[in-house]
Amino acid sequence: MTKGTVHMAVYDTLADWEVGHAIAHLRNGAAHRESGGFDVVTVGLTRDPVETMGGVRVMPDITLGDLHPTDSRMLILAGAASWDAEPALLAPFARMARAFLAAEVPVAAICGATAGLAREGLLDDCVHTSAADGYLAATGYAGAEHYRDADAVTDGNLITAGPTAPVAFAREIFGKLDTYEPRVLDAWYRLFATGDPSAFAVLAAAGHSAQDGDRAH
Numbered sequence: 514m515t516k517g518t519v520h521m522a523v524y525d526t527l528a529d530w531e532v533g534h535a536i537a538h539l540r541n542g543a544a545h546r547e548s549g550g551f552d553v554v555t556v557g558l559t560r561d562p563v564e565t566m567g568g569v570r571v572m573p574d575i576t577l578g579d580l581h582p583t584d585s586r587m588l589i590l591a592g593a594a595s596w597d598a599e600p601a602l603l604a605p606f607a608r609m610a611r612a613f614l615a616a617e618v619p620v621a622a623i624c625g626a627t628a629g630l631a632r633e634g635l636l637d638d639c640v641h642t643s644a645a646d647g648y649l650a651a652t653g654y655a656g657a658e659h660y661r662d663a664d665a666v667t668d669g670n671l672i673t674a675g676p677t678a679p680v681a682f683a684r685e686i687f688g689k690l691d692t693y694e695p696r697v698l699d700a701w702y703r704l705f706a707t708g709d710p711s712a713f714a715v716l717a718a719a720g721h722s723a724q725d726g727d728r729a730h
Contacts (some may be wrong), residue, residue: 515544515549515550515551515552516545516547516549516550516551516586516690517551517552517585517586518552518553518554518584518585518586519536519539519551519552519553519554519585519587519589519629519690520553520554520555520556520585520587520589521536521553521554521555521556521588521589521591522556522557522577522579522589522590522591522606522609522626523555523556523557523565523571523573523588524557524593524595524602524603525563525565525579525593525595526564526565526566526593526594526595526598527563527565527566527571527591527592527593528565528566528591528592528593528623528624528625528676529565529566529567529569530567530679531591531592531623531624531674531676531679531682532589532591532623532678532679533679533680534545534680534682534683534705535554535600535621535679535682535683535686535687536553536559536589536591536695538683538687538692538701539551539553539686539687539690539692540552540553542691543716543720544693544697544701544716544717544719544720545692545693546693546694546697548689551586551690554574554575555571555572555573555574555575556573556574556575556576556577556579556580556588557571557573557575557576557577558576558577558578558602558605559573560572560573560575560576561573564661565623566593566594570710577605577606577609577724580609582612582613582615582616582618582706583616583618585613585618585620586618587618587619587621587686587689587690588609588610588613588618588619588620588621588622589620589621589622590606590607590610590620590621590622590623590626590629590630591623591624591626592623592625592676593625593626594625595625595671596624596625596626596629597625597628600628600629600632601646603629604629604632604633606626606629607629607630607632607633607635608633610622610629610633610680611633611635613670614635614670614671616626617670618670619670619671619672619689619690620670620671620672621672621673621682621685621686621689622671622672622673622674623646623673623674623675623676623678623679623682624643624644624647624675624676625676626712627641627642627643627644627649627673627674628648628649628651629653629729630654630671631643631649631652631654631656632652632653632717634654634655634656635728636649636656636659637654637655637656637659638656638659638672639656639659639668639669639671640659640661640668641656641659641660641661641666641668641673641695642661642662642663642664642666642672642673642674642675643660643664643672643673643675644675644676645675646660646662647664648714650668663679663684664677664678664681665678665684665685666685667685667688667689669681670689672685673691676710680702680705680706681702681706683705684698684701684702684706687701693719694719696715697715697719699712700712700713700715700716700719701716704716
């Protein structure tokens with residue numbers, strides 16, 4: 514059983530590592546608070562394949578023109594060299610992020626995608642983070658006073674993170690989507706961020722509990 518659809522934007526030079534933890538663990542449903550995972554649907558400017566920074570070719574499931582906030586639980590925007598090299602090219606994704614936030618549907622942006630949101634004016638009035646405060650300042654945005662030196666930040670329906678914090682980025686996404694029980698989310702983060710072996714037992718127990726619940730129904 515699916516818990517809804519999460520949309521992930523895809524474009525050339527997408528930073529593979531920044532979204533891997535989030536989309537894999539959303540989709541697999543393991544140890545989730547409720548049974549089943551999320552559908553992960555990729556969104557491109559067109560249906561033409563894109564190539565990630567790691568050389569992985571991705572065929573978008575849908576185009577940006579087919580995406581509607583009401584059909585989604587969240588929009589995830591990964592970093593990419595293109596956010597800085599060709600900001601106008603990816604600006605339509607930032608405009609879609611504006612539409613999502615206006616519809617009160619969460620948006621999660623990491624690394625270069627935060628600069629795209631800054632150029633769109635979406636970080637002017639909310640607490641946020643990125644690679645560095647100077648990186649965002651170079652966009653000319655008006656939200657510098659709200660910048661926080663943190664791995665990842667959630668303010669309302671907007672999640673932001675820096676390029677070295679993919680695990681914290683995933684943690685904030687899971688928290689916003691209420692994916693795990695709080696103690697399980699803490700264990701997930703401790704396992705993948707620090708390799709804490711005690712965290713695995715918590716996740717394993719949560720997974721078994723979920724399976725038992727499925728069988729009971």
